[in-house]
Amino acid sequence: MIPSIFVYVVRHGESMNNATKLLLPPDEDILTDHGKLQASLLGSHLSDVKFTKAYTSDYIRCVDTTKILLSKSNYPEVTQLKLELDQRLRERNLGIFEGGPYHGYIKYLAENILDRGIPATELEFEGGDTSMDMKKKVESFLTTILEPDDKSNEVGSILATSHAYFIFFFAHYLHTNPHKFILKNASDVLLKGSPNTGWIKLEFQKPISSESPWEVLVHAEYDTTHLKPLNTDDALTTYTKSNKLANRFDGCMHQ
Numbered sequence: 001m002i003p004s005i006f007v008y009v010v011r012h013g014e015s016m017n018n019a020t021k022l023l024l025p026p027d028e029d030i031l032t033d034h035g036k037l038q039a040s041l042l043g044s045h046l047s048d049v050k051f052t053k054a055y056t057s058d059y060i061r062c063v064d065t066t067k068i069l070l071s072k073s074n075y076p077e078v079t080q081l082k083l084e085l086d087q088r089l090r091e092r093n094l095g096i097f098e099g100g101p102y103h104g105y106i107k108y109l110a111e112n113i114l115d116r117g118i119p120a121t122e123l124e125f126e127g128g129d130t131s132m133d134m135k136k137k138v139e140s141f142l143t144t145i146l147e148p149d150d151k152s153n154e155v156g157s158i159l160a161t162s163h164a165y166f167i168f169f170f171a172h173y174l175h176t177n178p179h180k181f182i183l184k185n186a187s188d189v190l191l192k193g194s195p196n197t198g199w200i201k202l203e204f205q206k207p208i209s210s211e212s213p214w215e216v217l218v219h220a221e222y223d224t225t226h227l228k229p230l231n232t233d234d235a236l237t238t239y240t241k242s243n244k245l246a247n248r249f250d251g252c253m254h255q
Helices: 016-020 033-045 060-071 102-115 131-146 164-176 225-230 235-242 246-252
Strands: 005-011 051-056 083-085 157-162 181-184 199-205 214-223
Touching: 005 060, 005 131, 005 164, 016 235, 033 060, 033 225, 051 060, 051 131, 060 083, 060 157, 131 157, 131 164, 157 164, 164 181, 164 199, 235 246
Parallel strands: 005 157, 051 083, 051 157, 181 214
Antiparallel strands: 005 199, 199 214
């Protein structure tokens, strides 16, 4: 029997972007103390998972989330895993909104997604990554983890730490390509946005032939059980709940 490939997709912890409500440059958008605590709690929650590969966006908020998470592992070899810094896992570049306040960006989302009915996976940002750019990155990354060049290594469990937009496109790609992937046990939660350190667990079962799709068992959808000890919302969730404009998207993110 061909072993399954387990993939854990994690969003980074709370960052300065969330705390300041500014779309900061990547080198300034570091984890807050609360974000570091979120990552630590997730690491403890997943400490019994024997990760064999760890991919992460090369943006510092993802790299630090991954390092903290792996440091909590019960397996010494996991704490020493080499991080695969992958530019494909970067957050979507939002073009003219980069460096600006949340308000203008959220207003643009509301006008186009909620008022005009443009699907979030088809919304474009002037000067930024296109929707097709994001889909190609997802497709390329899936090929890397499911069809590796080096097939001699143990497959085991793969960790991928990324950002809200990449994870959103990743989930939608799996959902909208039934000729490649058949999702099982998935709900509409998978098509929502991920909260900070929310995680997905997917089990990819290799098809019998190259013409058949992969079967993908969904074991967790943006799980945040690890955050219960905090008993408080992070900056992003607080903003979504308290800001009138952002609150219109309240049902679009899994809490």
